[in-house]
Amino acid sequence: xxxxxxxxxxxxxxxxxxxxxxxxxxxxxxxxxxxxxxxxxxxxxxxxxxxxxxxxxxxxxxxxxxxxxxxxxxxxxxxxxxxxxxxxxxxxxxxxxxxxxxxxxxxxxxxxxxxxxxxxxxxxxxxxxxxxxxxxxxxxxxxxxxxxxxxxxxxxxxxxxxxxxxxxxxxxxxxxxxxxxxxxxxxxxxxxxxxxxxxxxxxxxxxxxxxxxxxxxxxxxxxxxxxxxxxxxxxxxxxxxxxxxxxxxxxxxxxxxxxxxxxxxxxxxxxxxxxxxxxxxxxxxxxxxxxxxxxxxxxxx
Numbered sequence: 617x618x619x620x621x622x623x624x625x626x627x628x629x630x631x632x633x634x635x636x637x638x639x640x641x642x643x644x645x646x647x648x649x650x651x652x653x654x655x656x657x658x659x660x661x662x663x664x665x666x667x668x669x670x671x672x673x674x675x676x677x678x679x680x681x682x683x684x685x686x687x688x689x690x691x692x693x694x695x696x697x698x699x700x701x702x703x704x705x706x707x708x709x710x711x712x713x714x715x716x717x718x719x720x721x722x723x724x725x726x727x728x729x730x731x732x733x734x735x736x737x738x739x740x741x742x743x744x745x746x747x748x749x750x751x752x753x754x755x756x757x758x759x760x761x762x763x764x765x766x767x768x769x770x771x772x773x774x775x776x777x778x779x780x781x782x783x784x785x786x787x788x789x790x791x792x793x794x795x796x797x798x799x800x801x802x803x804x805x806x807x808x809x810x811x812x813x814x815x816x817x818x819x820x821x822x823x824x825x826x827x828x829x830x831x832x833x834x835x836x837x838x839x840x841x842x843x844x845x846x847x848x849x850x851x852x853x854x855x856x857x858x859x860x861x862x863x864x865x866x867x868x869x870x871x872x873x874x875x876x877x878x879x880x881x882x883x884x885x886x887x888x889x890x891x892x893x894x895x896x897x898x899x900x901x902x903x904x905x906x907x908x909x910x911x912x913x914x915x916x917x
Contacts, residue, residue: 706902805845
């Protein structure tokens, strides 16, 4: 079995006949027939039923054709990888995004990058306060994250502002407090997301409250909805729950905060964090990772 025989097989299926495949491949029809016959002999099976007017795949032929497509795609990818390596371009890019990052922040540029470099593998990881640690360990090329510290090797571009809101379930006892709610926080559990890496990073943690730690925002949201505690949530993750009154915003200076008109823009209650695209400035990244970075740099310039 050879790759050329597999290419001939796929050409016959795509065009519907031996003669059309020969024309597509710029060969004589007998060469196509011989290639298919040798393929059948090498595999020990009959790929085509030639009794019909047009060649029809046998059951075994259907499976061989499916696997031939996979093998040829892998071969194309291998050739592309070798070409990229030969000219100094990387074959994959490793990206980490923080769990607070709305995916639509990056999907537009991901689509554009994929259309320009369809054979480049993208390794995309979701971290919770762990992107900076991955970057420090040099296990990623580019990250999307909050920046809680600014080491000398960090290069960062601000992308969007993400509002955090303190929320509870509608039946949580904190909503019964009319004023000075901060003084009562120590009596109630706060749900916080901790780093998915080895660091002990957390954000929006009240020193007064007892703490439950979780590993992601989905778990945090569910625990808060069940009335097991309160916590700060990125607003875009809870818009539906707020509209359906499954979660209620706490006014930290008073008590329950009702959402009417523009009242979501709570200057004292909203705690915003900037989301950045980040990379190291003390080591070179590959040309394709630089190209991906430039898509974001161009969009905000």
